Amino acid sequence: MRTPARFALALLLLVLAACDQAQPAPTPVVNPQWKSVELPLPPGPAGRVLARDVTRCGDRWYVGGGVGTPAGDTRPALWSTTDPAGATGWAPVPLDTASDYYAIRSVLYALGCQDGRVAAIGAKSGGAHGNPRVRTFYSRADGTLVAVPSRDFELYGGGRQVSVNRIAAGPGGWLIAGNRAGGATVWTSPDATAFTIHEDLPTLANSPDLSTFASDLARLPAGWLVVGGGRLAGRIDRDPYVWTSADANVWNRVPLPGTPDDETAQRVARTADGLVALGVAGTAFAAWHGDAAGATGAWSGATRFGATGTGAVAAVDGVAVLETASRLVVSTVGADGHRLWTADLAGKGWQSMTTPVQVGPGGNTAVTVGGAGDTMLLLTDDGTAGGLWASQFPRA
Template identity: 50%
Template sequence: MSVRRVIAVFGVVVALLAGCRAGRDESPPEPVRPRWEASHLPVPPGSAGRLVVRDATACAGRWYVVGAVGGPDGATRPAAWGSADGRTWASLPLRPISYYGERAILYAVGCHEGRVAVVGARAGGAHGNPRVRTWRQDADGGLTEVPAEFEVYGGPEAVSASRIAGGARGWLIAGARTGGAAVWRSPDAADFQLVDGAVGLASDAGLTTLATDALAMPDGWLVGGGGRPADRADRDPFVWFSADGRSWTRLALPATGEDEIVQRLVRVGSSVYAVGVRGSGFQAWVAEPAGAATSAGTWRAVGRFGATGTGAVAGVEAAAGGGAGVLAMTVAAGGHRLWRSAAGGSSWVPVALPVDVFAGGDTSAAVAVWDGRMVVTVDDGVAARVWFAPSAAV
């Protein structure tokens, strides 16, 4: 080999090594640091105990946080709080009507036309399965448990009732039965009807499905989740659309050979975002404009962010959006993290939480956004706390 050729080859190798080194040395983006203000959640009237917080939402200019009060003996009772400004909170009256309603932990809250509806559960019975209950908001702001037969949410085919959404067509809960993805629908949050085994939504011979979140659309409902093909171990991401909550059309999102599932849906301006897990990290998909979310051909995979790590169940706990972009709260081996994308989901930066929260155990975190303001809830398994910040600073 000539000296000239040896020098050329050496130069290529050096360039490649330099490129690899630059990639390894590339530092992660600097976290955004909002101006957090601590808020106080009062203990609701009744027996003393630690506060448990599971979800938060903004609804027609008011903020809501839901959870429970946990006693030293492991007993729980449902709890919910409201705020006009995100700083000062008051507990809401709770009116349970059943044994498990009196012990429920409220874990999902949705909003429609200024009122909220809530899903809660408490494990019990011979097999220790979650006993799901729903709650509607009364004129005085309090929450009343909705009567339901055991088989509506429970029974031998029960799997999960995950998230609740309200819209022009009423209310919808997304979840799963042993037969695959399922929903519960109601015109007024006072009487939910199970839609099980729906063609296009439920599992079939080629795909085992699971629904994780629901989003109200102007012309119907969008449900997010995933499906495991019969010949594979990994899942693919899907959304489903329905005009009435009964008949569903399955829409496949761009997928890879990695394990992928949509876990949260959020509408921000003229776009609908789906956020979930993809392999060893988190992934965002987007449909633009929002009305195009009902067509599989309009969804794009955009930014990938974060890392799931090992030793913990990873997922997207909450998603919210506004003028500052999209916010996603994730949980992974490294703990609970908040992320923001101001670039249509294509790139993400971490947002520093007011405290570090490890994953596992009885921990959770959530985020809600409204009119340039942001509320974050954190439950580290010992205490539950709420913070407020201008989301414009994010």
């Protein structure tokens, strides 16, 4: 006959065994075979490569960034290659900084593509308050990347300056998404040679009950989509929003399914399965899936992955769409540093990915990812050395 103590112990062991069987198997880590790729220094003083954005445009890969010297000087740089794998043949693209003081010193941080030509946003901090002095660049017919000299200080700067974030091409030309003192703002151009600001637009900009901000953008089949967030009056947490427009003048605000947590959308990707907005939700990173038009009511609730941690500004910094592999690849930064993740084209089934180097958090560090087909290009900067890495997405 069992004693009560023996019976209780047996019951406890059965419960523990059942709990162990019920736990899901750990999600496998994806291990790309990263190859280090050299970006040759462009003409000018010696320094280290500052790689900040990457895109596939026409039959070429482009990496944008700059060169930083030991004395603290910077200059813009753009590299390209026709190697589909992005592993060889990189060379500097000629630049014309148009004798503009801040264009000469800019670091390119955002690239866009249209009809095989790139446009870029760059900046260099300066002036009495040390604010970023933003410049845009466009591709001339001979392939040279040309700076647009500043002729209007208030276009990107001035007392209402906040941020100039991402650039994309779409119907009728180019769009930049960013922010001014009045909230979410866009800039338009037919050919990227000069931009016009559109601030304080109804629904897109601030209203008495909602403060807005824009982080990224994508073209739609018939217009534009901007992603970001807003903060309702009297609250400290953010809510995720997207905005759609046919002409960049009249905007429709679409709330993404949210919770009482602090949530915001920071990047967006167009895929064969629709749109995926990416950002943070509470203590995790998050993905919201929508249809190809970004329509109201078509967005899913957030699929959460990873952990943002505490004591650091968490963000989704980069996103790549690998059409052939049917995968998303995303770079994030949180308290534990910069990390890579992958999911299907609907932003589901997230897995961690290994990186060739470990990059911690901090304002002087940067990691982002780009991709096309089944090729991934990873840009890293740990504050002392920058790198470019290439890999094919691992086959199952």
